[in-house]
Amino acid sequence: MTPFLCMLVIAEMVVILILLFRTPLRKLVMVVMDRLKEGRGPVMSTVAATLFVFLMSTLYSIMKIQQRSMENGAVNPTDHVLLANHILDASLMGFCLFLGLMIDRLHYYVKRFDDSEGIKPVNKAKKTYETSDSD
Incomplete structure (x- = not known):
């Protein structure tokens, strides 16, 4: 389980x-994230709940080993190794859950920021048009 969790942390x-x-890969990741979150049901929340x-x-298990x-x-040396494992x-599972939450929020904020960037030029054109009319 540890190698899988390490790869998951690195991927996240x-x-x-x-x-x-802002790279060309960001648009691709945003599209993939949009598709994952779109109408397929709670895929990400199911994975997070399982984790x-x-x-x-x-x-x-950690608490049982410590009580024993x-x-x-x-x-016991065997218990010591099991406890460390x-x-x-x-810790890797907790970190994976935290990074998943970070990815979710980053996706939300980047999407909102990109949407607001598209609105800014329209607002600037509107302001220049209003100032030229008032002169």
């Missing part, structure tokens, strides 16, 4: 970087 960071800078359930399961080590008094998975 690449998408965020593409959305931040959240796995995160809660991993956190529960507190009861025994000594740290679960903590890594939990």
